[in-house]
Amino acid sequence: MRFVGPTGDLKKTPLYLLYFTLLYFTRRGRGRAKERRREMKAPLCLNRLRRRHNISISSYLLTVSFITFATVLYFEFEDFTCLLLLRRPLTAARHLRLSNNINNETEKMHLPFTIQTTTTTTNNACDIFAGRWVYDESARPFYAEQHCPYIQPQLTCQAHRHPDTAYQHWRWQPHACSLPSFNATLMWEMLRGKRMMYVGDSLNRGQFVSMVCLLHRVLPDNAKSWETFNGDSLTVFTAKEYNASIEFYWAPFLVESNSDNAVIHRITDRIVRAGSINKHAKHWKGVDILVFNTYLWWMTGQKMKILRGSFESEMRDITEMETEDAYRLALGRLVRWLEKNVDPDRTRVFFATMSPSHGRSEDWGGEAGGNCYNQTGPIEDASYWGPSTSKSMMRVLKEVFSASKTVPITVLNITQLSEYRKDAHTQIYKKQWNPLTPEQLANPRSYADCVHWCLPGLQDTWNEVLYAKLFFP
Template sequence: MKPPLPPSTSSVLRKTRPSPYFYTFLTFTVFVLILYCEDLLSIFYRNELVPIKPIPETGKEKETKLTSKLPFVLREPEETGKKEETESTSKLPFVTGEPEETGKKKETKSTSKLPFTIGETEEGCDIFSGRWVRDELTRPLYEESECPYIQPQLTCQEHGRPDKEYQKWRWQPHGCDLPRFNATLMLESLRGKRMMFVGDSLNRGQYVSMVCLLHRILPPNAKSLESSIDQSLTVFRAKDYNATIEFNWAPFLLESNSDNAIVHRVDDRMVKKGSINKHGKNWKGVDVLVFNTYLWWMTGRKMKFLKGKGSFKDEKKDIEELTTEDAYRVAMKSMLKWVRKNMDRNKTRVFFTSMSPLHIKSQEWGGEPGGNCYNETTLIEVPNYWGSENKNIMQVIAEEFDKSKFPITFLNITQLSSYRKDAHTSIYKKQWSPLTPEQLANPVSYADCVHWCLPGLQDTWNELLFTKLFYPS
């Protein structure tokens, strides 16, 4: 019997050829495997290869829309990979910054969410702690003769001051630098907006300083300054920017018997309780609000509060007397309550300037008895020098601001200004009444050791305001 012949190649192929459905299944399987492997590679790549730099915030993705929708923001702050730190205010006693939280991350309002923010200060930089350095190149920031808005009470050169040394000092924080004041940035950010300073004559000095810093870049026909008949409200207009920088006279913030901006030298000072809206009506709609109040509370005796609906002119008044600290606390509570109810934290910024120091007793800095700021042309070089300013008031501010639900930026100018006994107007100002022969014989008797020459110290206050407005952390 013959062995069977081997099958032909074609017959073998016919018997082993897979079904057409096999190729469809195979194609689908390969496609799924490719997608699966690609996903695995992607996960591996993201988790194992990309994180070369430390992640800025553990467990959080970068919030790129954090500032892009806020008003005044020119760009988003850079992510540095550093943990956010509590805003430092100073090494002074009774600092008004946020309380420390030991052993846990900060859970307070992020400064990057504040309007106007364009960046951050250097890590660990406390702009209120530093020293004064002589600067012949960049100081003064403007000339007295170039700014027609300076009041005659502050034009020291015009009234005979022989030196200009007080104009040539620059504040240098420890370990960092202040950004240079940029008038164009300030005006662009205020386009269509209002900035207002509210308080007494010291805040008016800071207001005038701000106007002098800004007006230089404006053409003559693009700016104006007007005051109300009673001079309680002064408005500087930057017409091309549709912006205003304003000052409202309100020495106690609350209604008082010293509210007349022209005639207000009242010995028996009195404040009305629950009267914040008397001046507050002028503050509504403001985008940047800068408060100050201190000097007028320092009467040396208890402060009188008018109760009820009575008038300061009434012969019989319902009066309550409070200590200076308790009276000041009433004002702080009223101010913070008004801010919370009337200001939009997504559009507005609120600042509070601390106590402006006096130099009325030269013995406080080691001078001769009976002297004051008269004829002083040098700085106080004692580290952490503190004069006669009321530290209890700083404590009241700290306690009340820490309770505030609205972010208030504190400008702690007290100690850095305390070194500047040289910067007061002293006798070099307009005198509102003729000086007596006795006064002329003793200039110390009429030297103004409260207010400051312009240009000068208060320009630095506005550099600090500029820094905290745009670089709040």
């Protein structure tokens, strides 16, 4: 049997080592006849010594060849290693190891889902939340509004006669790197056999719907389902062939409140039961990826009302508390629940920061009396931070989460990149739940929604950064 050696780039691969291993044992076979003839002529003690020596060398070479082959395979084929790891539960430790292995070799092999550097800055130093918006009609949007039937009518801006699609074509570009390309199939592989749940208010529900729109396209119609439970508090999208689900649970304060009805919750006199989280949290147990948010509902402009006791009790003990203190109380309760009920080796926990609103165009140098209505492009001032986003609340968030001892909480800092997008709100191009008055029709600014976002649009970018953090913690 004759082997032809590898040529070209194959010499740089483990096949080259395999070739020499096979060649060695083939030549060993050819020489066995000569060895036997010599053994017949040699003394018995010398024959035994030779056999023992040959067996020792053969075993040693075989072991060294196998170890070398496996080592080179691991370091030269990180993408193969990555796909194998995705079949196992992705703990934080494995995420970090995988990230380091891939990022250290990006100059040699640019995988479609790696974070690519654009400067001499190392990947580990790249802040994907610091960057700028780039208009890119060739790469955005990821999907067409009419091709995602799961978008609620209050977010379907094109169906409600938005005059242009420019807001869909902006791509987030970090300063020192590029976000990994969103790969729906790879994401489903990560989610195989798992549950992913968004928990929070309508803004988090928008991000949930965005993720469904990004992922449902690769699934056959008969392999997916959309269901609601518990009075619409829980919405579940299921991918049957992956035995995976993406879910949304309505809990605008995360803790129990008088706004917990997923349909009827427009209550001006908001009351939270800050110490009680189990009513909601029982639905989060066993989830593999949790994405929380809570902010907008706290910003009433007044002190928060805190209930001591039960909503069912006839005698209610209600006290008032500064918003930051009430926020700290609720987030602290969330952290304690996570530390008691979540296994960090199984579950990844994320928290999306404040989603800004754009209710006064004077804040970014626009005309007096204006808001997000008729805005057609992002704010260009890189230092812009609007008054709708409380820095004191952001400090509370950082303070509470940094105190978590056992469960890592990855903060998705979507605030600054969203501050620039005054053009991406639904404005007046949405379903109106109440008939508009003649006065409103005469002044569209008066009823423009400058809180929620059109889909496709900005919230797809929120999921891009979530995707990046899932694969590269």
